Amino acid sequence: PDLTLYLFLLLRVCVCVCVSLPWHVPCPGRCVCHIKPWFSPDSVYHEAPTVDCNDLLLTGLPWPLPFGTHTLHLQGNNLSEMDAGVLHGLPNLTDLDLSQNHFSHVRAIAQNLSLPSLLSLHLEENHLSHLPEASFSSLLALQELLLSHNNLCSIAPGAFTGLSSLLRLHINNNRLTTINPMWFGPLQNLEVLMLGGNPVETLPEQGFLALKSLRSLILGGMGLRGLADNALDGLEGLESLSFYDNLLIKVPSRALRRVKGLKFLDLNKNRIKVINTGDVRDMVHLKELGLNNMEELMSIERAALENLPELTKLEITNNPRLSFIHPQAFAQLSRLESLMLNSNCLSTLHHRTMSSLPRLQEVSLHSNPLRCDCLFHWAARDQRTSRVVRFIQPQATLCSEPPELKARRVREVSSGEMSASCLPTIPTASLPSNVGVREGGKLLLHCRALADPQPQLYWVTPSGDSPRWSQGDFATKRYWLLPEGTLEIRKVTPREAGLYTCIAENTLGADTRSVTVAVQRRQKTRRRAPASDLKGPSVLRVETSLKVMESGEHYAILSWQNRRNYPSTRLSWQAVSSDAPAYSTRILAGTHSFNLTHLQAGTFYRVCLHLGTSEGSKHNSKRSKASRKPQCISFRTKQVAEPRASLQLSPELTSTAATLLMILVLILMLLAGQGWDSGKHPSALFQEIKSHKSLVIMQKTHGSNKNQPKRSEKLLFHHDC
Numbered sequence: 001p002d003l004t005l006y007l008f009l010l011l012r013v014c015v016c017v018c019v020s021l022p023w024h025v026p027c028p029g030r031c032v033c034h035i036k037p038w039f040s041p042d043s044v045y046h047e048a049p050t051v052d053c054n055d056l057l058l059t060g061l062p063w064p065l066p067f068g069t070h071t072l073h074l075q076g077n078n079l080s081e082m083d084a085g086v087l088h089g090l091p092n093l094t095d096l097d098l099s100q101n102h103f104s105h106v107r108a109i110a111q112n113l114s115l116p117s118l119l120s121l122h123l124e125e126n127h128l129s130h131l132p133e134a135s136f137s138s139l140l141a142l143q144e145l146l147l148s149h150n151n152l153c154s155i156a157p158g159a160f161t162g163l164s165s166l167l168r169l170h171i172n173n174n175r176l177t178t179i180n181p182m183w184f185g186p187l188q189n190l191e192v193l194m195l196g197g198n199p200v201e202t203l204p205e206q207g208f209l210a211l212k213s214l215r216s217l218i219l220g221g222m223g224l225r226g227l228a229d230n231a232l233d234g235l236e237g238l239e240s241l242s243f244y245d246n247l248l249i250k251v252p253s254r255a256l257r258r259v260k261g262l263k264f265l266d267l268n269k270n271r272i273k274v275i276n277t278g279d280v281r282d283m284v285h286l287k288e289l290g291l292n293n294m295e296e297l298m299s300i301e302r303a304a305l306e307n308l309p310e311l312t313k314l315e316i317t318n319n320p321r322l323s324f325i326h327p328q329a330f331a332q333l334s335r336l337e338s339l340m341l342n343s344n345c346l347s348t349l350h351h352r353t354m355s356s357l358p359r360l361q362e363v364s365l366h367s368n369p370l371r372c373d374c375l376f377h378w379a380a381r382d383q384r385t386s387r388v389v390r391f392i393q394p395q396a397t398l399c400s401e402p403p404e405l406k407a408r409r410v411r412e413v414s415s416g417e418m419s420a421s422c423l424p425t426i427p428t429a430s431l432p433s434n435v436g437v438r439e440g441g442k443l444l445l446h447c448r449a450l451a452d453p454q455p456q457l458y459w460v461t462p463s464g465d466s467p468r469w470s471q472g473d474f475a476t477k478r479y480w481l482l483p484e485g486t487l488e489i490r491k492v493t494p495r496e497a498g499l500y501t502c503i504a505e506n507t508l509g510a511d512t513r514s515v516t517v518a519v520q521r522r523q524k525t526r527r528r529a530p531a532s533d534l535k536g537p538s539v540l541r542v543e544t545s546l547k548v549m550e551s552g553e554h555y556a557i558l559s560w561q562n563r564r565n566y567p568s569t570r571l572s573w574q575a576v577s578s579d580a581p582a583y584s585t586r587i588l589a590g591t592h593s594f595n596l597t598h599l600q601a602g603t604f605y606r607v608c609l610h611l612g613t614s615e616g617s618k619h620n621s622k623r624s625k626a627s628r629k630p631q632c633i634s635f636r637t638k639q640v641a642e643p644r645a646s647l648q649l650s651p652e653l654t655s656t657a658a659t660l661l662m663i664l665v666l667i668l669m670l671l672a673g674q675g676w677d678s679g680k681h682p683s684a685l686f687q688e689i690k691s692h693k694s695l696v697i698m699q700k701t702h703g704s705n706k707n708q709p710k711r712s713e714k715l716l717f718h719h720d721c
């Protein structure tokens, strides 16, 4: 994902292991002074006089530093303040590494620091939570500013004032929830911007307009669900763009088409179900495209990728439900050389797909349930007539069907062994056996099949209605048949619940697959559908009151302020994924913080605080029932520490267990909570419920604002955190 970062780190590592010569100067105690190779942010080589004081638990700067110091490494110490005077006499100081220290205020670092030659400042893994106006304005030559893995939750609009030479800015893996276009105003020469790993749900419109020189933008691991059409406007020089690990539900094609120079696009690990016709079109400089690791991707439609004349490498791998690539999915990809399709759920790669790619040199199809029959003739041993397309890992590219060819290597089967025509099969992965939909919502049921002769697809509805899709006319207007066999049901009512069957038929026979649709009735209290949260500027508003104070792998501590103590406050939370269960708990009046436990690591959650609403209780006064808008925020739990091999051993199991425990605790809380609203309890209530294993839910009540814990005060200091 963060390829640039890896390369960058690799370069650094290399720099460190490459030859170093002794530097004969009086060196501060325990530090090492030597001459080392060094590359400037714009890749100019230097032999740099270096003072190395890493990992020495220093609480103050080493002193005196040699006059000619070019690079000063202070990584992994215990610095929280800096005596600017010590660095003053160093006219050649170019690279200052203060990463992994204890700085919590940027003023303690950069104020009064006049270092006219400083090009590179490392502040990763400190405790910075806010960048005030003109944070680095005395460092006018700065080309590289690295602020990743801090606790930044607010950055003043003019924080980067004066940094007009900056080439590289890393503010990834902080706690920013919004991106302010004002930040980028002074950064007209910026080339690399890393913003990933911040819980941002929406990019501002035209937010990057100032970044005319930007070449690489990394937006991985945020909470992006969609993109405004003009979100990427102005990025005239952008070549590389990563949306790795977001929540996009479709390709943001309109926004992308406005980035004319794009060469590398990474859409890996998103929630995209279908790559639709025209989704990736007319991007005339695109060289490489990644559509990997998408749990929900099931189909690539006709002309989904069209007119990409420079595309040479296309990777669509590790998509466990991807079972359909339309025979004409790729149109005008005249330069495509490498097509990676391994580890999907594909039964074949259609010969029309192959013939639409004149320059194809290699294809990777292993780890797919391949059907060695009619549609795969082109791959047979004796069919390599006109051109040679190399199979990657041919020894692992095996037939799964038909039974008599099972486990044979595709490239060793002769065309005589493959049947010339074949029955349609609807892949199991394309259609789940059960789906739920909210009343009034829209439902898309995707059914796909490849066969020779080409099959026809149609649906039978619960009422037995079965118009052939070629006729395209349903009796009731709720049903729509979309191309390639998708059934759309609009404005679902409970009457549409039931069993739907898809039928794929050709002259040889038919295959069917059924899905049960359950309709969830609309609730009395209006609940906003998650999708409506995406649109409009409302998402950009910063809801100041509810905050995440701290989050770990499996817990998060929330805090909020409410001026009046509403009698029945409720907290609800849910992992931001289509099928995650939602949890909810009552909160005592006067409570201002809550420790959410049993969260999943590395997962986006949305938490809402519902003030003064109490679902299900009938005898509420009218006043308290008047539901106020819930306050919601999103955050992401920490990733589990490396190594993360075999991470997902049994996610279903753990989530089921967690659900059961949660339900248990909710019941306990409801029982325990019967007296809670009566106000008898002292304000310093500390409620702890332990059930088996280590499930703990804690509520802490703080008295007046004066008694807030110290840490909270520190973090609450800035109003938009």
Ligand SMILES: *[C@@H]1O[C@H](CO)[C@@H](O)[C@H](O)[C@H]1NC(C)=O
Pocket (backbone or CB within 6 Å): 067, 068, 069, 091, 092
């Ligand atoms: C600073 O760097 C310049 C150019 O590399 C060099 O000529 C000068 O001697 C250096 N100054 C010190 C104090 O080492």
Ligand SMILES: *[C@@H]1O[C@H](CO)[C@@H](O)[C@H](O)[C@H]1NC(C)=O
Pocket (backbone or CB within 6 Å): 057, 059, 078, 080
């Ligand atoms: C780091 O410094 C703080 C005070 O600034 C001190 O409390 C702490 O013990 C120090 N840690 C180490 C490992 O020396």
Ligand SMILES: *[C@@H]1O[C@H](CO)[C@@H](O)[C@H](O)[C@H]1NC(C)=O
Pocket (backbone or CB within 6 Å): 084, 107, 108, 111, 112
């Ligand atoms: C910066 O300099 C000003 C005046 O020169 C002084 O008042 C202030 O304390 C200094 N700040 C730091 C952090 O040293």
Ligand SMILES: *[C@@H]1O[C@H](CO)[C@@H](O)[C@H](O)[C@H]1NC(C)=O
Pocket (backbone or CB within 6 Å): 554, 555, 556, 557, 595, 596, 597, 598, 696, 698
């Ligand atoms: C919150 O809960 C987690 C998990 O039970 C625990 O590790 C953490 O210490 C708790 N934090 C506070 C402040 O209670």
